[in-house]
Amino acid sequence: MRRETxxxxxxxxxxxxxxxxAWAMGETYIITLATRAAILALAAVxxxxxxxxxxxxxxxxxxxxxxxxxxxxxLAFHAQNYMPLWGVIEGTKSMPIIWLVAIxxxxxxALAIGAMSLxxxxxxxxxxxxxxGQMLYYFxxxxxxxxxxxxxxxxxRNDFPGVNTLVPLNFFLxxxxxxxxxxxxADRLGKSAxxxxxxxxxxxxxxVEAVGLAPYRLRLVAFVISGAVTGLAGALFADLxxxxxxxxxxxxxxxxxxxxxxxxxxxxxxGPVAGAMLFIALEYFLEDLSHYWHVYLGAILLGVxxxxxxxxxxxxxxREVAHD
Amino acid sequence: xxxxxLQTRAICKSxxxxxxxxxxxxxxxxxxxxxxxxxxxxxxxxxIAQISGALRPDSGQVIFDGQDVTALTTTERARLGLGRTFxxxxxxxxxxxxxxxxxxxxxxxxxxxxxxRNVMRDKALLEQAEDALDQVGLAEFRNFVTAELSHGQxxxxxxxxxxxxxxxxxxxxxxxxGLGAEGSHxxxxxxxxxxxxxxxxxxxxxMDAVFALADRISVLVYxxxxxxxxxxxxxxxxxxxxxxxxxxxxx
Numbered sequence: 001m002r003r004e005t006x007x008x009x010x011x012x013x014x015x016x017x018x019x020x021x022a023w024a025m026g027e028t029y030i031i032t033l034a035t036r037a038a039i040l041a042l043a044a045v046x047x048x049x050x051x052x053x054x055x056x057x058x059x060x061x062x063x064x065x066x067x068x069x070x071x072x073x074x075l076a077f078h079a080q081n082y083m084p085l086w087g088v089i090e091g092t093k094s095m096p097i098i099w100l101v102a103i104x105x106x107x108x109x110a111l112a113i114g115a116m117s118l119x120x121x122x123x124x125x126x127x128x129x130x131x132x133g134q135m136l137y138y139f140x141x142x143x144x145x146x147x148x149x150x151x152x153x154x155x156x157r158n159d160f161p162g163v164n165t166l167v168p169l170n171f172f173l174x175x176x177x178x179x180x181x182x183x184x185x186a187d188r189l190g191k192s193a194x195x196x197x198x199x200x201x202x203x204x205x206x207x208v209e210a211v212g213l214a215p216y217r218l219r220l221v222a223f224v225i226s227g228a229v230t231g232l233a234g235a236l237f238a239d240l241x242x243x244x245x246x247x248x249x250x251x252x253x254x255x256x257x258x259x260x261x262x263x264x265x266x267x268x269x270x271g272p273v274a275g276a277m278l279f280i281a282l283e284y285f286l287e288d289l290s291h292y293w294h295v296y297l298g299a300i301l302l303g304v305x306x307x308x309x310x311x312x313x314x315x316x317x318x319r320e321v322a323h324d
Numbered sequence: 325x326x327x328x329x330l331q332t333r334a335i336c337k338s339x340x341x342x343x344x345x346x347x348x349x350x351x352x353x354x355x356x357x358x359x360x361x362x363x364x365x366x367x368x369x370x371x372i373a374q375i376s377g378a379l380r381p382d383s384g385q386v387i388f389d390g391q392d393v394t395a396l397t398t399t400e401r402a403r404l405g406l407g408r409t410f411x412x413x414x415x416x417x418x419x420x421x422x423x424x425x426x427x428x429x430x431x432x433x434x435x436x437x438x439x440x441r442n443v444m445r446d447k448a449l450l451e452q453a454e455d456a457l458d459q460v461g462l463a464e465f466r467n468f469v470t471a472e473l474s475h476g477q478x479x480x481x482x483x484x485x486x487x488x489x490x491x492x493x494x495x496x497x498x499x500x501x502g503l504g505a506e507g508s509h510x511x512x513x514x515x516x517x518x519x520x521x522x523x524x525x526x527x528x529x530x531m532d533a534v535f536a537l538a539d540r541i542s543v544l545v546y547x548x549x550x551x552x553x554x555x556x557x558x559x560x561x562x563x564x565x566x567x568x569x570x571x572x573x574x575x
Binding site: 191200215 | 376377378397398399402403407408410414415416417418419423426427428430431432434435436437438439440441442443444446485488489
């Protein structure tokens with residue numbers, strides 16, 4: 001087995017083990033942290049499809065994270081208040097339905113944003129995705145129906161058929177299972193015909209055109225898939241916190257998702273998971289040390305960018321190439 | 325003669341005051357190698373860019389396979405069967421050699437929106453890709469990362485990718501560049517056999533190769549074609565000798 005394959009199993013394995021040990025020891029807070037890591041990892045796995053495979057430096061992925069979050073929030077809000085949306089849609093507390101809506105809503109958002117943004121490249125692409133993200137952020141702030149600036153609380157965690165989602169470990173396992181499934185799919189995607197063509201657009205656009213493939217369409221589809229995955233993560237994140245607010249849409253969030261990938265290793269399947277675990281662990285340990293723990297995070301990030309471009313996974317694997 | 329497969333009709337292209345293409349009319353017929361030569365700065369690259377679709381001419385038309393392709397993108401022209409190689413190797417450097425040719429085969433098949441099956445286990449694509457590597461003599465390097473290849477091997481891979489496209493016409497921009505005498509000689513032999521599969525519009529600085537291969541030669545000077553003819557006709561043309569081969573030769 002290749003070393004990267006082993007890592008792809010081992011890194012999520014550590015996350016699972018952490019949650020199980022915490023459960024055995026009755027450490028509920030650690031389970032919550034592990035859940036947060038799994039969800040953020042999922043968001044970053046999504047971004048990694050655009051960023052890692054496609055080389056699309058999207059600084060607006062919070063838009064999809066937030067749209068997923070608000071999809072959950074709005075559906076649950078109408079369900080808990082018995083106040084149908086537009087008098088017809090009753091809302092729902094069912095996770096599978098919420099996930100589906102979150103995926104579709106964030107995919108459509110990504111289609112609209114991507115269709116316009118992908119006409120640019122380089123710095124302009126970064127700026128335009130950032131601008132679209134901020135547009136949604138300010139829109140959410142000024143939308144009083146759903147809490148505006150204050151956000152809105154969902155009183156009870158949503159339901160999953162046959163599972164008591166109020167038990168922290170159960171909710172972790174749901175999130176972890178989704179992460180695992182999406183990672184398998186993302187792995188397949190990377191090795192598929194589409195993945196090959198997409199990775200070629202990152203490396204040499206002229207070549208892709210010369211073999212008769214259309215880079216814009218490849219990138220747009222990648223962007224939509226990427227946004228949909230991050231949107232699903234947003235729905236789970238809102239469910240974890242039982243709270244949705246515009247901060248999910250802010251550019252800080254976009255930056256955080258990107259930082260996870262850089263910490264863990266760009267274009268590596270388990271990079272986002274390693275990055276999310278490291279990020280949460282740093283937050284947990286450093287926050288005790290100092291309220292300004294982001295300073296240390298910044299220093300570590302600087303170290304990774306300067307000395308370990310491949311992130312954690314890259315450090316472990318050395319120069320082994322990122323693909324078959 | 326039969327209808328030309330590829331044709332430029334009175335193409336003009338200017339960059340400010342610089343006329344890079346002036347009324348360029350050029351054609352390529354099935355079964356031939358048509359070489360385009362000219363000194364540096366003559367406008368060869370600009371012309372190639374207009375034929376491949378990277379640049380739009382200010383006026384004039386590009387006709388390919390009976391169709392006006394002037395307004396089509398590079399991608400669309402490639403799909404119609406125009407297979408090009410680049411002057412400076414344009415290869416995804418992180419890919420293996422095999423991945424590069426599989427990408428070509430995938431482009432030829434034209435169904436890139438397949439998200440689940442491992443493309444490197446697709447038998448039909450692999451066969452097509454490996455066949456192309458065999459033809460240019462790169463088969464043993466299939467698992468090398470492209471960035472590890474020598475300059476000459478990258479040139480060979482350029483040609484191999486063009487082969488996977490199974491094009492109706494080849495557009496080759498200095499395939500011999502930097503190959504060295506032996507490599508250049510080998511590629512000359514290969515291209516010689518290739519013309520029966522699809523005609524080649526060949527931009528080349530290597531005059532030995534051009535004179536050995538070309539059925540016809542066009543000479544581009546200051547954006548204009550000053551002569552078109554067989555190797556002997558071109559060698560004997562006084563204008564060409566003066567403009568291109570150097571005046572000391574003409575003396």
